[in-house]
Amino acid sequence: MKVQLVNIGKKYEGRENFTIRHIDLEIDDKEFCVILGPSGCGKSTLLRMIAGLNSITEGDLLFDGKRMNKVEPKDRDIAMVFQSYALYPHMTVYDNMAFSLKMRKDKKTVIHERVTEAAELLQITEYLYSKPSEISGGQRQRVALGRAMVRKAGVFLLDEPLSNLDAKLREHMRVELVRLHKSLDTTSIYVTHDQTEAMTMATKIVLLDQGKVQQMGKPSEFYETPANLFVAGFIGSPTMNVFHGTMKDGLFSSDDGLVSVEPGPADKDKLASHEGKKVALGIRSERFIAGESDKNQITVTIDVIEMLGKEQLLYCKLSNGKECVISEPGYFRYTVDEDHKFHFDPKGLHFFDEETTSRIN
């Protein structure tokens, strides 16, 4: 099912300002759309509006072109997985999964078929007759997924479903959710504040901040061409290094004078109109090249080393104390308090206008 949001806005009763406003969004059929954003950005509100749990103050919500603003949640052809799983504690796993079908007055044989099918797919057949209190967190999460699956709904809504699991299980469930999405053949809308989840699972990411869409697109676009400084800082771990400075004679020079960078030929044209203006330069940690060079070079002192095996993160300080993070392969040998020279990869530079914070190149 295709989900469209046209100029959607939400103002809670008793509040003066809109929590989110002017949201235009188009989610195609069978897409895995992740709504990403820091806490309090309105992403859960948006999902709850799609689900029909919160009213829509302005704008239109369309499912396959049909306006859904005033339709009851149960009639919207949706299924939802909640952060706390929200399993009914007094019912067995089986009854939890069968509940929505029973409410729809489906036949008993159909209910049984659907529940066992979902249970087999999620490998929870053993616990079908246990109460939610008797099974572990990971199993509860599967039950919550199963409860949503049996509805065979057109849209699958997930509200931070992995945030209560431990790291190992979360990693495992990420892959499993993508597999599930494929086999269910439905549209999925997934809300999270974890950028790793968004990057790994989504076919489309919508990044929200302060009630506005900051960027929308494929995961790779977010990493390679962040639309503004907020996106640049939010996506990617470790966080992108940002230097503030001005353009002088086609060269970027930082305010403290320690960094002077010549942009690549493609970027030069776009930066021409910013001559003499305030500009921010962003570079990801892996785009630093170890060793000396005749230009674009910085000298840093290594402060802390985080060894991750495959790579190592060097938390460095420039001579004036400004921090920057550089990642280098794990087999390079570095020691704390050493001085090292690195230079910038001209193809990995991101330039942002300081006034509007939006991307230049």
Place this chain on the structure above:
Amino acid sequence: MSKKKGQGLYLSDQQPLTTVKTIFLVISYVLLFLYVFVILWPLAQIVFTSFNGNQGAYIQIGGTYAFSLKHFKYLFEETYFTNWVFNTIVIALATAALTLLFVSFTGYAYSRYRFKGRKASLMAIMLIQTIPSFAGIVAFYTLHSIVASIAPWFSRQMFLILIYAGGGIAGNTFILKGYIDSISTELDDAARIDGCGNLQVYRLIIMPIVRPMLAVIALWSFIGPFLDFMLPSILLNDPKAYTLATGLNTLITDQYNMHQPVFAAGGLLTAVPIIILFIALQKQLVSGLASGAVKG
């Protein structure tokens, strides 16, 4: 708490007790046993007296004992005891049912809905709670005569039920609201997506979870009419319409109708319906169903 030679005295999994602590332990046990005696001795006296055929109009302690059921016989044959039991049980059941029904609605509404005057009305309920219902006895009396002049079938017992239920609804609304507040609203959301309307959310999801609290409320509402003496003694004027507390009271206040051992026998039997209800609700009262609803 076994004490062996050469070993210290231990309480659960703590350090061994010092001499001072041991003395305090002995003192607290002595106090506890005294307290148990104060509670249990009168109860034991009631049991002994009611079966003691040698007791006359007044209870005498330390007399001779002869087993007999004559006090019970007197109770059933010479008094309106069966009427009183029936009255009390009807009033208690009606009170419990009314209270449960209304508290379910009010508790759920106060917990889950936002509406104008929500806080103000909650405060009002709490403040009105501080006034004992007995203070309104004159108003109740007048109110009943007005109502009865319009609807003669509206008996004084029915009025009593309304007073008991009204008082119970106010106080228990708070208790149930607090209990429902502790249930995640995501359960409501899930139920709504699964196809429940407002009443179904309460009946199918919330009510089964709050069942232990509803059981407590039912038990207390049921016990209330058994304990109350004041309101029925003033409102009810026909001895046949009395409740147990008022009825039995006639056996110990009237010089010409003084039968204290019979009063003891009646008191003993009064406990029976309450014990039956307690046993019936026992499973609900001790269960902790809400665990495992959300993450754990």
